[in-house]
Amino acid sequence: MSAMEEISLNADNATHATRSQLFYSDGDFIIRASDGVDFKVHKIVMSLASQVFRDMLSLDKINTLTATSEIPIPVVDVFESSQVFESILQFIYPISPPDLSSFDKVIDLLSVADKYMMPSVMRQLEEHLLQKSFEPLDGLRFHALARRFSLSRLEAATMKHVVCLDITVVHPHNIPPEANWLTLQDYNRFKFFADLRLRKCHVLFGEFIEARSSLYDCTCIRRQRRSYLMMRKVEDGPHWDGDDDSSADEDYFDDIECEVWAHFFELCRKALRKNLQANVLEDVSIRYEAKQQYHKCRGINDDFIRDSSEQLKPLKKQMDELPWAYEQEYALARQSKPAEGWKPTREWNYY
Structure with a gap:
């Protein structure tokens, strides 16, 4: 009626x-x-x-x-x-x-x-x-409300909360009744958005390490180069004088990364897999854990612990600007069959 x-x-x-x-x-x-x-x-x-x-x-x-x-x-x-x-x-x-x-x-x-x-x-x-301030389940309630009544601004504001929430591990008693207003496809969209955003964070991490490794020549990078040159000398024998660098050598040198920074971003990836909203770049405990694992890289206290916050500012800005919704990508994924061996790229193990 x-x-x-x-x-x-x-x-x-x-x-x-x-x-x-x-x-x-x-x-x-x-x-x-x-x-x-x-x-x-x-x-x-x-x-x-x-x-x-x-x-x-x-x-x-x-x-x-x-x-x-x-x-x-x-x-x-x-x-x-x-x-x-x-x-x-x-x-x-x-x-x-x-x-x-x-x-x-x-x-x-x-x-x-x-x-x-x-x-x-x-x-x-x-x-x-x-x-209103959003707790995880409040974000779900508000998002469901936004979808039901076509409140576009509220839907956008609460998207990150539903993308980061794994409804399957919430106790049944705590699931708000408004969750019934969302469909199974809605929850599939949220999972897809989370996976894609996490992959985009990984890409940004890789670009940061690549750019930094080309500008800074830290102890561990020099050590990796020396180890590689020694291996080449053993493989090629006494006739190798170190001057006949091949394109393969150049590619190898380009791929060398600071072990501390590489380990730091691996820890960041693990933290984001648990909580996509985690402020990993400003978490000092992650930096100390990375430093402790690769403490032999001399100068790491000054370069990594003290100065890393300033170095990471542009990267943090890039991460903050990543969208939480990827409707066009999801629509394309719906139209294409999954590749052989496809599996989700992100575990849901928080809340």
């Missing part, structure tokens, strides 16, 4: 009805809630606020009913309670906004605003939700 079909129009002087606080003396029609409470409001205001009321008020039936002493004021009966509809009117009229401390109340108001096609009310409710 549509909102228009649920609304009933009648002529009533409302003598026996209960008046709400929102009962304007110059109002030209009455909205009567399901519990018999009347709101005397203005046609023009409700028409501007709601497409449904605009269409309903354009009917000849209500336009012929005018508020005079002889003809009773038009009354519109709605199915909502006075408590809910008063909160809706508090968004429409320039008065104090309603109390939105209850999440269930926000859902009720969104349902009513969606039913009566009230975009301004929807925007105000979305703005309220955007100002």
Whole structure:
């Protein structure tokens, strides 16, 4: 049943009805809630606020009913309670906004605003939700709400929370009822987005190491070069003088990485596989763990522990700018068959 079909129009002087606080003396029609409470409001205001009321008020039936002493004021009966509809009117009229401390109340108001096609009310409710801080499961609730009521800004703001949440390891008691509003394909999308974002982080790590290795000549890089040259000398015998570098030698030297930095990023990868939101680049404990493993690289205290934060700033900016949603890539993946031996690239083992 549509909102228009649920609304009933009648002529009533409302003598026996209960008046709400929102009962304007110059109002030209009455909205009567399901519990018999009347709101005397203005046609023009409700028409501007709601497409449904605009269409309903354009009917000849209500336009012929005018508020005079002889003809009773038009009354519109709605199915909502006075408590809910008063909160809706508090968004429409320039008065104090309603109390939105209850999440269930926000859902009720969104349902009513969606039913009566009230975009301004929807925007105000979305703005309220955007100002909330998100815990993991709250993010899931808000995201489901955004999908159900087409709240694009809220959907974007909560995307990272659902991408990072593994619903399969949440205790059944803690799963919010709004999770039922999302489909199995939605959860598959979230997993796909997480895998792809993690791979993009891996690419950024590799590019950082490659660029850094070409600029800095640390102890472990020199040691790896010496080890390689000694191996070449053993393989080629006494006739090798070290001057006949081949393209293979050059490729090998280009691929040499600082062991400390390489181990650091491997630890970062492991941390991100557990929690894609982890601030790995600023986690000093990861740096110390990498340093402890490869402490023989002289100068690492100055170059890695002290200066790494500054060196990592551009990389952190690149990571922060990575999107959380990859709709186009997901659509392409849906159209193509998986490669032989395909398997997920990320384990879900947190929360």
